[in-house]
Amino acid sequence: MTVTFDDILAARDRIAGQVDRTPVRYSRRLSQLTGAEVWVKFDNLHFTGSFKERGALNRLLQLTPDERKRGVVAASAGNHAQALAYHGARLGVPVTIVMPEGTPFVKADGTRAHGATVVIKGLDFTGSTEEAHRLRDEKGFVFVSAFDDEGIVTGQGVCALEFLEDAPDLEALIIPIGGGGLIAGCSVAARAMKPDIRIFGVEAAMYPSFAARRRGETPKCGGQTIAEGIAIKAVGEIPFAIADPLVEEVLVCQEADFETAVAYYATLEKTVAEGAGAGGLAALLAYPDKFRGMKVGLVLCGGNIDARMLAVVLNRELVREKKMIVYRILGDDRPGMLSKMSAVIGGLGGNIIDVVHNRLALDVPAKGAEFDIMVETRGEAHAIEIRHGLEEAGYELRMG
Known part of the structure; x- marks a missing residue:
């Protein structure tokens, strides 16, 4: 079984006019930040918020009339689910989606809103897939894999076809x-259009299934990652066979890399990325020396992040940048202490966000207290300036 460039061209024609052609833009800010010439394809701007629409629609359009009537079932953490649900509703194909426990509400709610039946079952994608197979056998549904399906892979390849038509000078794709459906389809399309282009994959450190399989190892996968869209314990058989000879290297990124990438897309590009969707930028930030001076294309492949999680990520990035910091101060528990501390912080330009008194810590004198003062600063240098100011005023800082 294989996928050819002609298959991808046929998929493009099949889905034409039914899926948005997402914009490709040169990013001055990300280029200045990383030292590469960075181009971004904004697949988060699809109607359902991710790249999955091309593959899902292409696969649905290949169903026989009998299969359309029976309906389809799939296991998905959310993006494949929403794409199938939306296009299934358009085409009159009943869709049932099995989602793992802990799937972000925004993805589950979005899937239901498109008219699909949602079943929450399984601790992870593997468990959800087992339930989807059971429903296939019991109800007669057609199982549509999120990635291990030639129709899905060929549809996803249209992403790279569009990318290189809009940015033909790219030297690498991340x-x-x-x-593996996206990288498999994109690798075929990109190499057919530009044989010398370099293809890099990105995986979360908690789920390095492609990288481990390449090394002939059993992947050690598990844990709660912000990149839940790529939290797959086993890469698909079809995608791996296609992509393995075409992908130069798979870069494994830590949670902090994904968080920073999500934050930078929001603050620098003014766009919303989910953890998995920001994977290309995460790799570029984690491995800058590999790409410095190169013309690099990033597929921002999804923007379906829970609003609460986005807020958490943005605040955590402020903490990393020392733009939000907690000063833990040991002081006397008497009137006026807090106002004096506040005067020092305010006098140096810090903005107090929150204050917590701790009078019960046993390593604090009975007549004393710990003050945890959360302060907004202009950055690390300003945070250090405030710390020194508090110390010079005679306060004992335990951390900050």
Whole structure:
């Protein structure tokens, strides 16, 4: 079984006019930040918020009339689910989606809103897949894999076809890997259009299934990652066979890399990325020397992040940048202490966000207290200036 460039061209024609052609833009800010010439394809701007629409629609359009009537079932953490649900509703194909426990509400709610039946079952994608197979056998549904399906892979390849038509000078593509459908299809399309282009994959450190399989190892996968869209314990058989000879290297990124990438897309590009969707930028930030001076394309492949999680990520990035910091101060528990501390912080330009008194810590004198003062600063240098100011005023800082 294989996928050819002609298959991808046929998929493009099949889905034409039914899926948005997402914009490709040169990013001055990300280029200045990383030292590469960075181009971004904004697949988060699809109607359902991710790249999955091309593959899902292409696969649905290949169903026989009998299969359309029976309906389809799939396991998905959310993006494949929403794409199938939306296009299934358009085409009159009943869709049932099995989602793992802990799937972000925004993805589950979005799937239901498109008319699909949602079943929450399984601790992870593997468990959800087992339930989807059971429903296939019991109900007669057609199982549509999120990635291990030629129709899905060929549809996803249209992403790279569009990318290189809009940015033909690209020297490298960095593409997130979950089950492998996107990187498999994109690798075929990109190499057909530009044989010398370099393809890099990105995986979360908690789910390095493609990288481990390449080394002939059993992947050690598990844990709660912000990149839940690529939290797959086993890369698909079809995608791996296609992508393995075409992908130069798979870059494994830590949670902090994904968080920073999500934050930078929001603050620098003014766009919303989910953890997996920001994987390309995460790799570029984690491995800058590999790409410095190169023309690099990033597929921002999804923007379906829970609003609460986005807020958490943005605040955590402020903490990393020392733009939000907690000063833990040991002082006397008497009137006026807090106002004096506040005067020092305010006099140096810090903005107090929150204050917590701790009078019960046993390593604090009975007549004393710990003050945890959360302060907004202009950055690390300003945070250090405030710390020195508090110390010069005679306060004992335990951390900050």
